[in-house]
Amino acid sequence: MTKWSEGIAARVAGEVKRLREEQQPRLSVAKLADRTTELGHPMSRAVISDLELGRKRTLDVAELLVLARALNVSPAALLYPELPDRPVEVWPDVSVRSILAVQWLSGESPPARLLEEGEQPVPTAEYEASQAGRERITIARQYEKNRGMAEQLAAESLDGFDEDQKRIARDAALRFRRETRKSLHRMRELGMWVDDE
Structure with a gap:
């Protein structure tokens, strides 16, 4: 255990306590512990209290993830508040x-x-790996956005729309489906795991 790793635990602990106390009504340590249990990775009241008080000086990834979910924030929001x-x-x-x-x-x-x-300077291999990672994130975001928009438009009732509005809605749905297929194809080229059913 290093001073750096203890600093991470302390930073997360401070944000957990702040978020817990700012909720309306205030979220008790016991209620937060109950939420972690409901999420499938129980953290006892004592463990959470020890974390907040600085007696627990380490934090594993599973604890970070379950605390973030229990507090309805991203893990990044706990790590870098x-x-x-x-x-x-x-x-x-x-x-x-x-x-x-x-x-x-x-x-x-x-x-x-x-x-x-x-x-x-950024080493070439590191830069290329970062670019590849960024492309994977970007394409996954585009896929989700386009798929969501296509599904939303498909579910829309066009009753009450005039013919021009119906045509615009159908064209938009087609465009989002086409973009979804392009993203899906690129993700497969990159070897990404996609459930497209």
Whole structure:
């Protein structure tokens, strides 16, 4: 256990406590523990209290995920709560603005982007891996957006629409379905796992 890893646990603990206490009505430690149990990864009241009080100085990924879900926030919001500019130690002895840490965590920027500009060039392999990761995220987002819009338009009742409005709605649905198919094809080319049923 390092000072850095303890800092992560302390930062998450502080945000868990803040979010818990800001809920209306206030969410007790017991209720939060109950939520983690309902989600399938029980964290006892004692464990959550110890985390908030600093006696529990480590946090595993499963605990981070279940606490985020129980509090209805993203794991990134617990890890890096003071967006966008609060400095955060993203790796041992490397502090960056919180927004840069979130961008790295989500695959939107390469690790070297977090270092001070000019301190170190981004290695080609790292840059290419980051670009590939970013493409996967972007294409998955496009797929979900287009699929959702196509489904929404297909479910819409066109009763009460005039012929021009119906044509526009049908054209839009076709366009979203076509874009969904293109995204699906690209995801398969990239070897991504897609359930398109």
